Amino acid sequence: MLLGTPTAESSRLYALTVTEGDPAWAGALAGTRLGLPVFHVTEDDVRAQVAPDLYEKHVGLMEFAQELDEIRRTVRDVREKCAGANDR
C-alpha cells in the first residue's frame, strides 16, 4: 500500500485502516485486520526506486510539507508495529 497523504494525522488513519482496521470504527474495515505493508511515497526507500523526473513532477512539492518527517515516522511506526504483530 503506497500512500500520498499530506498530513501526519491522515497518514496515521490510512495506515492503521489498512493494517489493524479502521481506528475510528466508522467504515467497512472496522475490526478488519488486513495487515498490509504500508509505505509513504516520500520515504527514502520508496523515493530511491522511483524515476527522478516523475518523483519531482508529482511529489516534489510535498518535500516542502512542514510535517514531512512526522508523516514518514508515523507510517513507519504503524508498519513496524503491524509487522511485529504479524510475527507473533
Added chain:
Amino acid sequence: MDLKGRKVIALGERDGVQGSALAECAASAGAEVVLEMTHCFV
C-alpha cells in the same frame, strides 16, 4: 522493500499526492499497480 514486481495499491489524497501520480511513480519502479484511488481526508 523492493517495489519491482510487487503488487501495489496506490492510495492518494486530494490535498497530497493523487492516486494516479502515485501509480505512475510505483510503475516507474517496476511495481504492478492493481488499484489506484484518490480520497479526501476531512
